């Protein structure tokens with residue numbers, strides 16, 4: 001594990017630290033994963049833009065030594081789409097919560113998947129609305145307790161991987177904050193992927209989800225993430241009951257929007 | 273000379289102003305602007321994209337602006353309502369961009385093909401919180417072209433979202449026009465990217481050009497870093513952008529005065545309504561009534577001094593609007609009792625005729641048509 005102990009400070013906007021996250025929050029693990037991926041890819045940082053939604057997860061871009069755009073709740077992908085189309089050379093990484101991506105921003109999410117535009121969407125799935133105090137999220141399993149489902153949720157959750165696959169994203173992966181070595185690898189693969197790439201990261205919110213559902217502290221929640229998931233390659237039928245598969249679900253070539261648009265422009269040059 | 277439609281003139285004005293990015297969602301009566309941009313932009317190396325809704329459209333325009341583009345979106349009432357969240361974001365982040373709202377009768381889906389001037393207040397106050405706003409309008413196809421260029425120029429100069437209000441008639445009307453070359457303004461750039469403070473002044477640097485910027489809809493310092501509990505800082509930033517517009521009030525205020533020198537009765541009109549008002553003035557003059565017209569192209573910031581000065585010289589002021597009375601409020605505030613101010617309203621999707629308007633001036637009525645029973 002060569003990455004342990006590596007000094008990643010050059011990727012961080014250190015003057016913005018400390019961050020807003022609670023002790024033990026998984027969002028810090030995801031941020032570390034992004035920094036490790038940037039280190040692996042060695043991209044010129046002034047050509048990277050991170051775009052965040054609104055939520056604890058949406059704050060991530062502030063902490064990176066790249067251009068940061070903190071946008072509106074659910075709609076980070078719309079800003080990212082404009083940035084990428086207007087300046088295709090930029091690497092654009094979007095950080096969103098599960099409420100951001102799947103509730104208020106669900107429409108933008110599926111359309112970004114459908115367009116297969118070269119963006120990286122990292123969805124921090126803590127199955128709750130952290131920033132606003134632990135309300136129900138559309139990714140939370142049936143029965144989940146939260147401040148707006150005090151007797152347990154009666155709703156079916158979204159499976160973000162299935163949603164992204166169905167909507168046409170060409171790279172789709174799920175990982176967890178428990179898998180601290182796999183997490184940066186998935187993020188790096190997603191950034192490298194020339195199309196719309198979705199990485200769903202299961203992450204712990206000990207402050208709200210953990211407390212409301214009796215899951216204990218952050219380390220106990222990491223164990224819970226481990227126990228509730230199975231690598232997709234090793235999956236058996238029994239595993240699928242109540243467990244989530246992890247891994248890369250699609251890594252495919254597809255017509256990428258920015259390139260398609262450039263071809264359209266080339267073909268229409270000289271038209272009135 | 274070419275026979276062109278209002279919406280086409282808007283698209284041509286945008287291209288003339290250097291617009292390089294369009295994102296939108298179709299809606300009557302604005303769709304032709306989008307369709308023209310879909311034809312014009314790719315051949316010129318610009319970007320056109322049809323988004324999934326109007327919130328997304330303005331989000332993409334703002335993102336593109338921070339990547340260096342001049343962006344436009346166009347919509348009508350229902351879409352304009354959806355855009356309000358991102359109009360606030362553009363204001364908070366001092367993002368240059370232009371939003372066209374071709375007004376149709378509302379609320380809600382209303383009367384999609386019929387004109388209205390019902391969004392005058394929404395254009396000013398629709399997003400939450402306070403902000404500096406520029407809202408323009410036009411009354412002819414040629415004006416649409418010129419005012420579109422002006423909208424871009426002002427958004428570039430003052431770094432804010434500028435709203436251009438059209439309406440269903442103006443959008444679809446065709447007129448024979450000459451489209452002049454007009455002066456184009458581009459956002460000022462800092463001398464060097466090092467140490468650039470993106471919210472210290474008018475200068476603007478896009479992403480990827482030497483400085484790692486921070487942009488947020490949270491209240492923020494001049495560096496862009498969030499300052500979400502520093503009320504003194506936020507109020508200072510809000511006042512600063514408002515004062516910037518106040519300092520340039522004369523430059524920003526576009527208007528035309530017609531036969532006002534010796535006028536006893538002033539009609540204050542804007543947009544499509546100004547056309548009938550113009551004809552009404554001639555009609556009244558023919559009858560020996562000394563009427564005059566002040567046509568506003570800049571609705572916000574409201575030209576208080578201009579209106580107050582003219583009102584001080586007349587017996588009364590009439591404000592015809594295709595709504596139940598919106599701009600009449602700031603007119604009343606500006607006139608401040610110097611002359612009686614009468615709103616003349618209709619919200620039935622029809623235009624005022626010059627004859628109706630002339631009668632309303634002489635008979636001192638406030639409604640020109642009886643509601644159907």
Ligand SMILES: Cc1ncc(C[n+]2csc(CCOP(=O)(O)OP(=O)(O)O)c2C)c(N)n1
Pocket residue numbers: 054055056057058073096097098099100101124126128129130131132137
């Ligand atoms: C239009 C709008 N509606 C509601 C909110 C309030 N709000 C802020 S963050 C948030 C949810 C955050 O949850 P999630 O996206 O899952 O991110 P997390 O905080 O859990 O990382 C909500 C509802 C808002 N900012 N804007």
Ligand code: SF4
Pocket residue numbers: 020021022024025026027056126130131204205206207208
């Ligand atoms: S509230 Fe939850 S998601 Fe937000 S910082 Fe705290 S632990 Fe993390």
